[in-house]
Amino acid sequence: MTDSATVAAPQAMEAFTFGDPEAVLDRRELFDYFECNLIHNEWYEMPVSADGLSRMLRAGVHHASAIQFKAQVLASTFKPHPMLSRSTMLKVCKDYLVFANAYLEQPRNVLGSGMQLTHSLAKYTRRHRDLQRFGFMPKWNEVHTFRRGSICHIMDPDVDQEVYGVPQYLASLQSSLLNESATLFRRRYYTNGSHAGFILYMTDPSPNQADVDSLRAALKSSKGIGNFRNLFFHSPKGEKDGIKLIPIGEATAKDEFLNIKNVSRDDQLAAHRVPPELIGVVPGNAAGFGNVVNAARVFARNEIQPLQTHLAAAINDFAGEEICRFDTYRLPGVDEPLAQELK
Incomplete structure (x- = not known):
């Protein structure tokens, strides 16, 4: 269409499309690896793309919130030790919840004595083919080999292989991507609505x-x-x-946006086993979610306590002494009076 008063000749019809927003994770990148391949015929690659898992953390708000929530609860109940700090434990918890693998290194001083445990990023830490040594690989052609026996590997066991752990939330990743796609579609709809309504x-x-x-x-x-x-x-x-x-489009586009968001949210929370009321989800009915205190107690017993037990067992077995201990997850001002009554 032109602004001139007359048109010399009929113009051909023209159609065009708007550029699509880019998703955090493309369709196939997450499952690049279905088995533990060897890099340089020496280092095992993870069965699921570590880069894909780290990018998925930013794809869905409920996925990221559930992981951050559990990591903070675990770190807050951890009892610091001279050999293991709370900040290091928080890093370990986040790596374990995202990658199902976490690594601690115990450096040695000049006298050969063990020093405070330090964290090694799970995204770049790989196991040697002998399953005894570990290496740090920020790039495919850069490898730092750790001293034999200096790495504590905490993993969530997989049913298909025993080299690395595999996250339990893999089954909900499609829901996370669907949630992200619904948000991108609605954002594109509103952005383009001012151009061609x-x-x-x-x-x-x-x-x-x-x-x-x-x-x-x-x-x-x-x-x-x-x-x-x-x-x-x-x-x-x-x-x-x-x-x-x-x-061209209605303001209330019939794309089932709210239903998609709610169903995909429920799938993600079910995979992480986190009650919705504990991470700020607003109930969709007048009755609400029920007693939040009871939900927190059940969550502490069924989810937090098993994680505490698993992390403590792996770290203490490696250290040869009890350096990883956790307090019981309690609600301040609520569980203390109950504990006094039970005594």
């Missing part, structure tokens, strides 16, 4: 070119700040259907 189809012969130009200018000026304006058009001898407004 309708088609103004005019067949009324009464208006002249000056009237058409005035109408075009009025429509152009309605965009931007204050764009929700009424438009008056007067055509004394106009026909009944001389002007038609054909919407």
Whole structure:
């Protein structure tokens, strides 16, 4: 469409599309590896792409929130030890919950005595083919080999191989991607809505070119700040259907946006076994989620306590002494009076 008063020749119809927002994770990148392949015929690669898992952490808000919530609860109940700090434990918990693998290194001083355990990023730590040594590989051609016996490997066992752990939430990744896709679709809808919300189809012969130009200018000026304006058009001898407004999309697009968001959210929380009321999910009914205190207690017993036991057993077995201990997960001001009554 041009702004000139006359058109020399009919113009061909033109259609175009808007560029799509890029998803955090593409369709196939997550499952690049279905087995533990050897890098340089020496180091085992993880069965699931570590880069894909780390990027998935930013794909879904409920996926990231559940992992961060459990990591913070575990770190807050951890009892610091001279050989293991709370900040290091938080890093271990996040790695374990994201990758199902976590690594601690015990460096030695000049006398050969063990020093405080340090954290090694699970995203770049790999196991040697002899399953005894470990290496740090930030790039495929850069390897730092750790001293034999200096790495504590904490893993969530897999049923298909015993080299690395595999996250239990893999079954919910499609729901995370669906949740992200629904958000991107709705964002694209609102972004593009200000560019092409309708088609103004005019067949009324009464208006002249000056009237058409005035109408075009009025429509152009309605965009931007204050764009929700009424438009008056007067055509004394106009026909009944001389002007038609054909919407391209409705403001309430029937894409089941809310249902998709809610169902995919429930799948993610079910995979992480986190009650929705504990991570700020707003109930969709008047009754709510029920007693949040009882939900927190069940969550502490069924999810937090097994994680504490598993982490402590792996670290203490490696250290040869009890350096990893956890307090019982209690609700301040709620569980203390109950504990006193039970004594």
